[in-house]
Amino acid sequence: MFGAATLTPMTIRAHHRFWPARLPHAISTPDTSLWENLAVSAKRFPNKTALIFLGTQLSYAELLAGAEKIAAFLQSVGVQKGDRVVLNMQNCPQLVMAHFGILRANAVVVPVNPMNRAEELKHYITDPDAKVAITTADLAADLASASNQLPAGQGLQHLVVTHFTDVFDANVSGDDAPPAAWHDWLFTRHALPTLNGGQLHAWQEVLACQAHLGPVLAGPNDLAVLPYTSGTTGLPKGCMHPHRTIMHNAIATSVWSGSTHENVGLLAVPMFHITGLTSVMHAGIYLGATLVVMPRWDRELAGRLISKWQVTHWTNIPTMVIDLLGSPNFDKFNLKSLVAIGGGGAAMPQAVAQRLFDLYGLRYSEGYGLTETAAPSHNNPPDNPKQQCLGIPFMSTDARVVDPETLKELPQGESGEIVIHGPEVFDGYWKRPDATQAAFFELDGKRFFRSGDLGRVDEDGYFFITDRLKRMINASGFKVWPAEVEALMFKHPAIQEACIISTQDSYRGETVKAVVVLRASHKDNTSEQDIISWCRENMAIYKAPTQVQFVDTLPKSGSGKVMWRALQEAEVAQKK
Numbered sequence: 001m002f003g004a005a006t007l008t009p010m011t012i013r014a015h016h017r018f019w020p021a022r023l024p025h026a027i028s029t030p031d032t033s034l035w036e037n038l039a040v041s042a043k044r045f046p047n048k049t050a051l052i053f054l055g056t057q058l059s060y061a062e063l064l065a066g067a068e069k070i071a072a073f074l075q076s077v078g079v080q081k082g083d084r085v086v087l088n089m090q091n092c093p094q095l096v097m098a099h100f101g102i103l104r105a106n107a108v109v110v111p112v113n114p115m116n117r118a119e120e121l122k123h124y125i126t127d128p129d130a131k132v133a134i135t136t137a138d139l140a141a142d143l144a145s146a147s148n149q150l151p152a153g154q155g156l157q158h159l160v161v162t163h164f165t166d167v168f169d170a171n172v173s174g175d176d177a178p179p180a181a182w183h184d185w186l187f188t189r190h191a192l193p194t195l196n197g198g199q200l201h202a203w204q205e206v207l208a209c210q211a212h213l214g215p216v217l218a219g220p221n222d223l224a225v226l227p228y229t230s231g232t233t234g235l236p237k238g239c240m241h242p243h244r245t246i247m248h249n250a251i252a253t254s255v256w257s258g259s260t261h262e263n264v265g266l267l268a269v270p271m272f273h274i275t276g277l278t279s280v281m282h283a284g285i286y287l288g289a290t291l292v293v294m295p296r297w298d299r300e301l302a303g304r305l306i307s308k309w310q311v312t313h314w315t316n317i318p319t320m321v322i323d324l325l326g327s328p329n330f331d332k333f334n335l336k337s338l339v340a341i342g343g344g345g346a347a348m349p350q351a352v353a354q355r356l357f358d359l360y361g362l363r364y365s366e367g368y369g370l371t372e373t374a375a376p377s378h379n380n381p382p383d384n385p386k387q388q389c390l391g392i393p394f395m396s397t398d399a400r401v402v403d404p405e406t407l408k409e410l411p412q413g414e415s416g417e418i419v420i421h422g423p424e425v426f427d428g429y430w431k432r433p434d435a436t437q438a439a440f441f442e443l444d445g446k447r448f449f450r451s452g453d454l455g456r457v458d459e460d461g462y463f464f465i466t467d468r469l470k471r472m473i474n475a476s477g478f479k480v481w482p483a484e485v486e487a488l489m490f491k492h493p494a495i496q497e498a499c500i501i502s503t504q505d506s507y508r509g510e511t512v513k514a515v516v517v518l519r520a521s522h523k524d525n526t527s528e529q530d531i532i533s534w535c536r537e538n539m540a541i542y543k544a545p546t547q548v549q550f551v552d553t554l555p556k557s558g559s560g561k562v563m564w565r566a567l568q569e570a571e572v573a574q575k576k
Contacts, residue, residue: 014412015392015461018384023255026396029248029423033218034282035103037250038064041288045261050285051093052309053293054186055176056168058093060288063100069207070101070134070160076211077158079132081106081218084226086124086133086156088112088143090295091271094162094203096281098134099271106218110226110238111272114139115540119488121146123235126154128226128430134160137190144193144200152197159195162203164295175304178295186295220244226430227274229371230481238430239371248423249374250282252395256379257313257340263289264337266306266314268297275344278375280315299323303333310337317477318348319509321364325355335360340382344368345477346509347388367391368463372439372449374424378463390455390463397422398446401457407441415466418455419448471564473502473510478542480512482564488539489514492531494522497554501568503547504575514545515567517554 019025030036041050042064051058079085085102087109089095102109112124114136121143124130133156135143140161147155164186172178178186192200218224224243228236253259265284269276284291292309294301302324305311321341324330341356342365353364367379368390377399380391393399397420401410404417419441426449428436440447454466473480482500489498497517505511514535518526528548535544555563 013461014459018381018392018460020256020381020383027248027252027255029220029244029251031220033103033216033220033243034224034246035100035216035218037282037286038067038100041285045288048288049290051096051291051293053093054168054178055172058167063097066097066207067100067104068213069209070098071104072211072213073206073209074101074105074107074132075214076209077132079105079107082108082223084108084110084128084130086110086112086130088114088133088135088139090114090136091267091293092136092164092295093167093293094136095271103218103224104216106216108223108226111277113272113540115542117538117540118142118145118149119491119538120540122150124228125156126150128238131157137161137163138185140190141193144195147198148196155197156195157198158201159198160201160203160206161192163189166203175308179298179301218243220247225277227277227371230479230484234483236484237432237435240427240430241374242427245374245424245426246278246282248396249278249376250286253279253283253376254287256395257382259283259287259289259313261288263287264309264312265289265291266294266302266311267291268294268302268314268316268320269343274371275315275369275375299327300329303327303329306338307334312337313340314338316341316343317345318343318352319346319476321356322349322352325352338362341365342367342380346474350387353387370451372426373420374426377420377422377424386462390465392461392463394422394424397424399463400443400448401455402443407443409443412457412459415454415456418451418453418463419443420451421446421448425449473512475511475542476509480543485512485539485543489535491538492534494518494526499554499562499564499567500545501564501571503571511547512543512545513547513549513571515549515551515554517551
């Protein structure tokens with residue numbers, strides 16, 4: 001696995017002094033598809049538990065068999081190599097099975113945030129030209145509604161629907177039992193919606209498919225995953241990840257953390273997100289490890305699951321750790337099995353990191369990555385982490401800080417744009433050659449990706465975030481792009497103009513605030529809460545403004561552009 005890459009000399013940089021002992025600076029990526037990782041693990045460990053979900057255990061052999069059935073079904077309804085298939089689910093075994101089933105069909109997974117509503121979902125159908133989607137019954141109505149609102153020929157032709165209870169016992173009790181507040185969500189049997197011009201298929205129908213399964217055709221350079229990321233303008237863009245980019249980071253994550261097939265990982269971060277998808281799911285399946293799957297976050301359930309299943313590795317966002325440590329039942333949990341803990345999306349408070357170390361000898365390892373870099377491009381060395389720090393460039397990765405205007409590399413300590421070169425970097429944006437061209441440039445004969453984040457490098461080669469070039473709000477690790485929220489808000493009949501800014505939040509760190517100009521006809525009959533409620537109904541909950549401020553006008557430049565920065569600076573000044 002390491003031989004070819006280590007033959008190519010790499011420039012020794014300051015951070016290599018802190019490199020994990022006995023690990024190479026670079027690894028070579030296998031010339032196989034991601035599907036092969038599941039096939040190999042199932043062959044090696046057929047009876048080993050792959051997934052644990054609310055008390056139900058699924059072996060590698062069972063996971064493989066289910067994925068092959070899904071692949072056969074997809075091919076039977078016309079899915080061909082390179083076709084895009086929407087996967088819209090919260091964490092559950094069906095998501096893992098469907099993900100690998102899509103890959104086995106030589107198709108492309110389009111992971112979609114299940115918080116998205118019908119208006120948002122239209123884009124995830126039309127932009128990738130998806131004709132097939134797989135979802136859970138609680139989300140099926142929104143997905144069908146989105147498809148039904150599209151012009152003829154642009155909607156879905158097939159929609160596969162599963163209930164959570166298709167794979168676990170609704171009578172589960174004890175430490176594995178879900179919180180009472182989840183019962184309606186998990187246990188309700190929903191009536192299947194109508195799909196105009198298309199067919200609906202129940203999960204059991206798909207798993208009973210007897211169609212012939214064609215050969216594996218996808219290779220390392222074929223498109224595997226098309227996750228979407230938003231930006232400063234326009235609708236979300238698809239990031240083209242072939243098998244090799246995801247494969248590199250799945251393996252590198254495993255090697256970096258000293259992982260083996262005996263790992264027990266807590267899968268609490270969502271698998272529609274690039275971190276959960278790559279660094280937890282794909283890394284775990286590659287190893288042949290066991291993954292304890294949580295459908296969504298709940299601190300009490302997390303504490304019980306870590307304790308019962310002796311979880312060894314936990315990738316998370318810091319707010320999860322903060323929440324768990326704040327549980328009134330914390331003293332009842334046994335977290336001594338944990339040997340590795342870390343994550344990203346937000347800075348880990350020093351006091352919380354110290355408490356983890358004092359209690360368990362655990363050093364919280366922060367990392368940094370983007371959808372475009374298949375999760376980590378930087379990570380803190382497990383034995384030499386720095387707090388509130390992105391870490392050092394990841395395995396096989398060259399990262400620099402450059403002047404955003406001249407694109408010339410800057411000296412140590414100076415703030416500039418973080419740029420990244422490595423085998424984990426995506427191929428470009430789907431159908432967006434203009435955006436792809438703008439995102440890359442050449443330096444020292446290498447193709448670097450422009451992160452849009454401003455940072456600096458210290459004397460040891462560790463990277464630190466200093467600011468953002470891109471207009472983005474980080475709400476508990478969820479990236480909120482104001483332009484996308486504004487575009488959705490303009491659909492409200494009372495809104496004449498809207499500008500999205502961030503404001504402080506004691507728990508989320510940042511939260512979303514909307515500065516709104518109402519139409520004259522609606523000023524007397526529209527409240528701030530009306531706007532908030534509408535947003536919650538029409539967009540993912542983490543995007544929806546938690547605060548609304550009505551104003552008569554928005555500040556504008558001479559060219560007529562809204563001066564969002566002036567509003568943002570005013571908000572910051574007010575909070576001081």
